[in-house]
Amino acid sequence: MRLIFIGPxxxxxxxxxxxxxxxxxxxxxxxxxxxxxxIAQQSTVGIKAKSFMDRGYLVPDNILLEMMEKRLxxxxxxxxxxxxxxPRTIPQAEGLDDILERTNQVLDAVVxxxxxxxxxxKRLSSRRSCKQCDxxxxxxxxxxxxxxxxxxxxxxxxxxxxxxDEVVLNRLTVYNEQxxxxxxxxTNKGLIITIDxxxxxxxxxxxxxxxLA
Ligand code: AMP
Numbered sequence: 001m002r003l004i005f006i007g008p009x010x011x012x013x014x015x016x017x018x019x020x021x022x023x024x025x026x027x028x029x030x031x032x033x034x035x036x037x038x039i040a041q042q043s044t045v046g047i048k049a050k051s052f053m054d055r056g057y058l059v060p061d062n063i064l065l066e067m068m069e070k071r072l073x074x075x076x077x078x079x080x081x082x083x084x085x086x087p088r089t090i091p092q093a094e095g096l097d098d099i100l101e102r103t104n105q106v107l108d109a110v111v112x113x114x115x116x117x118x119x120x121x122k123r124l125s126s127r128r129s130c131k132q133c134d135x136x137x138x139x140x141x142x143x144x145x146x147x148x149x150x151x152x153x154x155x156x157x158x159x160x161x162x163x164x165d166e167v168v169l170n171r172l173t174v175y176n177e178q179x180x181x182x183x184x185x186x187t188n189k190g191l192i193i194t195i196d197x198x199x200x201x202x203x204x205x206x207x208x209x210x211x212l213a
Contacts, residue, residue: 001026001080002105003212004087006182007113008175009168010124011197012204014136016113017084019205020212026080029071031064031088033134056162056170058088058178065095072099088179093186110186111208115197117172124168128157 001024005013014030021028035053038046045067049059068086071077087093100106126139132155137144144151162171186192193211195204 001082001212002107003080003082004107004110004186005082005084005113006110006179006186007197008115008117008120008179009171010120010127011113011115012123012201013084013113015201016111016205016208017082019201020208021082023205023209024080024082026082027077028082028084029068029077029086030084031068031086032084034067034071035059054161054167056167056174058174061089061091061095064088064092068096069099072103087182090181090185093182107189107191109193109212110182110191111193111195111212112183112186113195113197113204119198120172121165121168124163125165127163128159130155131158132156 003020003026005017005020007013014032017028017030035046035049039050039053040046045063048063052059064086072081083096087096122140123138126141127136128139128144129136130150130153133150133153135150135152137151137157144157146154148157149155150157161167183192193208195208195211197204
């Protein structure tokens, strides 16, 4: 199974991606997570990516394509994968098509999760992640048992620098201008599945599984 998850920031992509990869036992590759790890390690890629990410802009296509080409050649991707946050531009989608062709692989589906802008902004401004284990929680929808502390490991809960209101609005503009055109790109290939991102997490997961069956 090879899947792509597309949707604006805050739509619940990462949450659903984690559930669906567990269901199919495939690799979950979140380019946002990979880039944040590169930044933590102060690698060359991380240093280049940081200034774009802090301002809510996309990291240049050539950096992403080189990073993902290397990642998708590793043996753990052989049984399938779920790409979360990649591709995010038409050149990235074309680059991914080249990689797939060269490795004799095909995509099974592109899952597009949709949600209205007001709900997205509300979700992102109340989203917190654990400094220690990276798990995500939401102060409004899934508040931690102890204020400011992760339910899983008691690590400190922090707001991602790009979840601050002014950066969120920029990320949404970037999504509409650069990523939304991918919906037509994959519709033309007959791969798009559209899912309503509003509502209960388990119900949304089941809706995704139903259409993938
Ligand atoms: P995410 O965690 O998916 O919301 O990604 C956080 C940030 O990482 C984005 O706002 C971008 O700056 C950067 N990023 C993640 N994936 C990509 C991508 N495919 N292309 C360019 N930038 C990306």
